[in-house]
Amino acid sequence: MLYTIHFHDNANADPDIRLRFMPLHLAYLRENKAAIHAAGPLKEADGTVKSGLWLVDVETLDQAWALVKADPFWPTGLRDRVEIKHWARVFADGQALV
Numbered sequence: 001m002l003y004t005i006h007f008h009d010n011a012n013a014d015p016d017i018r019l020r021f022m023p024l025h026l027a028y029l030r031e032n033k034a035a036i037h038a039a040g041p042l043k044e045a046d047g048t049v050k051s052g053l054w055l056v057d058v059e060t061l062d063q064a065w066a067l068v069k070a071d072p073f074w075p076t077g078l079r080d081r082v083e084i085k086h087w088a089r090v091f092a093d094g095q096a097l098v
Helices: 017-031 061-070
Strands: 002-009 036-043 049-057 079-086
Touching: 002 061, 049 061, 061 079
Parallel strands: none
Antiparallel strands: 002 049, 002 079, 036 049
């Protein structure tokens, strides 16, 4: 099943967290590339990053949460809120899938 995972940053988090932990975070994404199909920041109009998005393919919501909680960013306090939603793909690669 496809899920979107929307991460909202903690406005009070140390601004250097992302930079310090990015190498570990990217390594984690690579290690989990079978499940994490895409990942990246969501930029505000001014270019600042206050959130991010993953597209994951796992069997259950619990597996999606397990990916989130194993990410090196998770224990740092960077994440304020996480929303996970099942995503139904109806169009891809120029083709309707329904």
